[in-house]
Amino acid sequence: MSVEHASMRIIDGYARGDTDLAADEVWALEAHLEACRVCRDRLSTAVTAQAPAVAALVGTVWADLEPQLAGTAPMPRRRHWSARLSRWLTPTMVPWLAMVVGVTLLALLLDLADTGSGEVSLVLLLAPVLPVLGVAASWSRGLDPAYELTASAPRAGLYLVLRRTASVLGVVVPALLVGGWVTGVMVAQWLLPCLAFTATTLALGGVVGVTRAAAWLAAVWAAVVVAPTLATSRTTFALQTGGLPAWGLILALGIGVVIARRGAYSVLGAHR
């Protein structure tokens, strides 16, 4: 596409301050100048050639401004990588995610060493609740100092919650994949409960606050699944392949509730 530029007649007239330029021409020229570097350069040459008085005035103003400008630091061109990352994770989430990954590795080590827990895989046992901790950290009043500002922003709400949840899963799932692959647990066996727990946390979080929902769910998981499993050294029904349809149903229900109550994430309640 070839861009049309302003004619020399208009630019020269504008530089001289001619009164015979129509108002709409002046307006259109100024709008064009804002966006067009070529024409700004042509105007600057025209001013030097046609209107020495204006050029002198500009020179004086510039001379006055220069010392002030020298005192102002120029804007850095490069963005810090942490600023980009903050669109996915709040800085306060980073230590939590590190902890989650650390716990995964620890469970994996214990599995490989095969101490105490018998036939039960610790990775499988912990996988469903690990991302829940990360999700809680992503949307909580206690852990995110800027929670009230975040909740009041236009971008707050389901979109931001999902974005942060996705980044939590993006870190946790690969770690669990490695763990599952090493210990030989089927992917669906832990991935489905893991996603179901995340969706349920968000769904409950819309009502009672994400942090509180995460704490409740983690407690329920510990009491109903982890404790009996460790006591009997047998994988409970919930984590065997027979339990998968139930987890699928919970996941679907959780997603449904989250979508139906999406407005709840843009008020202060979901931050409790």
Place this chain on the structure above:
Amino acid sequence: MTIGKEHHMRSAVSAADIAPTAYAWEIRATGLKVRVGRKRMAVDGLDLSLGTGVHGLLGPNGAGKTTLIRALATVLRPAEGSLELLGESVGGMGELRALRRQIGYLPQEFGYYKRFTVREFVEYMAWLKEVPKADIPAAVQRAVERVGLADRADDKMKVLSGGMVRRVGIAQAIVNDPTILLLDEPTAGLDPAQRLRFRELLQELGTDTCVVVSTHLVEDVAAACTDVVLFAEGRLVFQGPPDELASVGGPEHVGDSPLERGYSALLQGPKQGKGTW
């Protein structure tokens, strides 16, 4: 005419700038009730209309100022009554994205990330407020300059003084050029010189913005506000220019300035005598 083709041209004045407004008041509340916790109504049947200008929201501690500001910032939803912001009704559970883009909000407890620089933090807020990507650097620079932090823009937040952090809070509130600006106790932590400069900024903003400043400092109101909203126990006690509030008070009322005497005249019921809190 050989000036650029229309689709290439960027006009200096956008259609949105010259569109007529479709509302009479920027903020309009009718019978507004906002619940805090399970039982307490912190705002209890408020009728209020606010237009362009600087409105000082005055009231004793616990009067419901913060709750009202939060409701105006749309982070608390009204329990009863109606609240219209820029002609749009706020209620139910919608996300209100378009409306929120035109609101600037400084909460009472302004939380921030210590590792961010001032510029990074204001940029992050501009992103959260959906400022167009191309406009963010300029908008951030302008906001930071307006609060006088241009020379500290690339310092980390953790090395700033309390007053400077407060100014970053004001910068993030104005970065999206809001039509409604809500400031909850913005002068806390500012020294006297900074307060004076802040009042100037308020007056400047008040020419084309509906600014609501909650404060318990009567002198802030006297100096910078075009309008006083006196608020107690969740209800409107008085609304009008500062002079009118001053004229209510007589020599028998507690206070060091006419405005303070007017304030105590309106808030002191017949039961409450001097010496009680």
